[in-house]
Amino acid sequence: MNFSVHFDEATLDRLNKAVERSGMTRNRIIVTAVQEWLARNEExxxxxxxxxxxxxxxxxxxxxxxxxxxxxxxxxxxxxxxxx
Known part of the structure; x- marks a missing residue:
């Protein structure tokens, strides 16, 4: 499923730097972050x-x-x- 996410400039800058450091795509970083958050916060x-x-x-x-x-x-x- 595709949808749009809007980030403020500071967050987008941090995300782009993480892409450069990790070699992962922005989408992969965002998916991983959401999966990890759900794993910690689901009932x-x-x-x-x-x-x-x-x-x-x-x-x-x-x-x-x-x-x-x-x-x-x-x-x-x-x-x-x-x-x-």
Missing amino acids: KDWPEALKTHFRNPAPELAEEVLDFQAWRATAIPSESGVRW
Whole structure:
């Protein structure tokens, strides 16, 4: 999909310098920046095993014990630094 984006002169100058340094096209830099922003800012969801665990009113009685440390290592800290 194509659409127009309008930048102020200072941003356009910085973008053009980044093109020269990186060898990437302006479009590729913009696409990469948007993809990275979305990856950081899209709503994250809890792993299914964890959601199931907390839906159970008495998780300590479940047959299988949930290993919280297994999913914790994959949790990504938010921009505010808060971990879940």
